[in-house]
Amino acid sequence: MARVFSGIQPSGGMHLGNLLGALRNWVAYQHDHDAVYCVVDLHALTTAPDPAELRDNTMAAAAMLLSVGIDSDRSTLFVQSSVGEHAELAWMMECTVGFGELRRMTQFKDKSDRSEFVSAGLFTYPALQASDILLYDTDLVPVGDDQRQHIELCRDIAERFNRRYGETFVVPAHVIPEAGARVMDLQNPGDKMSKSLESAGTVGVLEEPDSVTRKFKRAVTDSDNEVHYNPDTKPGVSNLLGILASATGRTPESVADDYAQYGPLKADTAEAVNELLSPIRERYAELSSDPGEIARVLAAGADKARTVAAATLNRARDNAGLIPRSPA
Ligand code: AMP
Numbered sequence: 591m592a593r594v595f596s597g598i599q600p601s602g603g604m605h606l607g608n609l610l611g612a613l614r615n616w617v618a619y620q621h622d623h624d625a626v627y628c629v630v631d632l633h634a635l636t637t638a639p640d641p642a643e644l645r646d647n648t649m650a651a652a653a654m655l656l657s658v659g660i661d662s663d664r665s666t667l668f669v670q671s672s673v674g675e676h677a678e679l680a681w682m683m684e685c686t687v688g689f690g691e692l693r694r695m696t697q698f699k700d701k702s703d704r705s706e707f708v709s710a711g712l713f714t715y716p717a718l719q720a721s722d723i724l725l726y727d728t729d730l731v732p733v734g735d736d737q738r739q740h741i742e743l744c745r746d747i748a749e750r751f752n753r754r755y756g757e758t759f760v761v762p763a764h765v766i767p768e769a770g771a772r773v774m775d776l777q778n779p780g781d782k783m784s785k786s787l788e789s790a791g792t793v794g795v796l797e798e799p800d801s802v803t804r805k806f807k808r809a810v811t812d813s814d815n816e817v818h819y820n821p822d823t824k825p826g827v828s829n830l831l832g833i834l835a836s837a838t839g840r841t842p843e844s845v846a847d848d849y850a851q852y853g854p855l856k857a858d859t860a861e862a863v864n865e866l867l868s869p870i871r872e873r874y875a876e877l878s879s880d881p882g883e884i885a886r887v888l889a890a891g892a893d894k895a896r897t898v899a900a901a902t903l904n905r906a907r908d909n910a911g912l913i914p915r916s917p918a
């Protein structure tokens with residue numbers, strides 16, 4: 591069975607972009623793939639979150655993954671820092687990736703432009719991400735469009751390591767969903783939807799239905815009052831069409847044919863999104879009352895992950911000329 595790996599940062603509430611761009615695909619893969627999913631708390635450290643918040647957000651992210659339908663009997667679900675191999679292989683990845691390659695990463699440019707303090711970890715973030723992926727002999731990495739560049743770099747790193755030291759890693763491919771790959775901000779449809787959940791442009795997965803409906807009602811469109819799909823000339827309307835299409839399993843073009851006005855399009859999109867979110871909210875509330883269960887799932891997941899990761903790390907260490915950690 592092909593292996594799928596993906597990760598998500600524990601950085602506060604999840605939004606509709608995470609759900610449509612990534613998490614829904616993760617759920618689909620677990621039926622016919624060997625799926626490994628990870629809450630990447632070490633990546634979150636790159637921006638020095640408050641410790642108590644990081645801890646809470648890590649558990650909340652795990653609860654969210656279980657709520658959207660990740661099934662711990664089918665998939666391996668764990669927290670990155672629980673498997674020490676990630677940080678260790680990341681060093682080897684840092685020694686394989688070029689400074690110039692890291693400097694070209696657009697996510698680094700965006701994030702460093704917005705931060706007062708730019709950690710070295712923020713710069714080497716893609717090396718840790720490559721470590722995450724390569725440790726599990728991953729074939730496929732389902733992510734949203736914004737991660738394309740990181741996965742391409744991961745492939746380059748794997749190929750370079752394999753050339754330098756002999757066949758060590760499986761070279762992975764990314765998979766980006768057709769609909770939902772880029773959910774845009776409802777107020778600024780030129781920007782992708784992102785974490786700040788207080789914003790009127792972001793829809794949280796756990797947001798109350800009334801608030802979701804209000805945000806869609808106020809979504810920015812344009813003044814030519816025609817419904818058709820063209821993300822370049824009609825970003826706001828196209829974003830609504832994309833969301834409704836993704837929520838209902840259709841294409842944005844065919845959805846556009848059903849509407850002549852913006853009002854009904856907004857109302858139907860809000861309704862479809864609320865329908866998608868309501869069972870997730872319910873499961874999340876149930877799970878939140880049982881933190882012991884989440885901890886048990888994560889501990890079992892980390893044990894399973896460690897077995898695979900340790901074998902890959904040993905192969906990489908050995909091929910690169912590091913001596914065995916303990917006598918065989
Ligand atoms: P992040 O929240 O940045 O950790 O991203 C977690 C996953 O959600 C990644 O696979 C991203 O590509 C995906 N993602 C984040 N924001 C969006 C968005 N606005 N539209 C589609 N996918 C997204």
Ligand code: TRP
Nearest residue numbers: 595596597598599630719722723
């Ligand atoms: N960098 C990814 C993001 O911001 C999260 C991530 C970390 C990831 N490690 C990964 C995604 C490995 C896919 C595979 O969304």
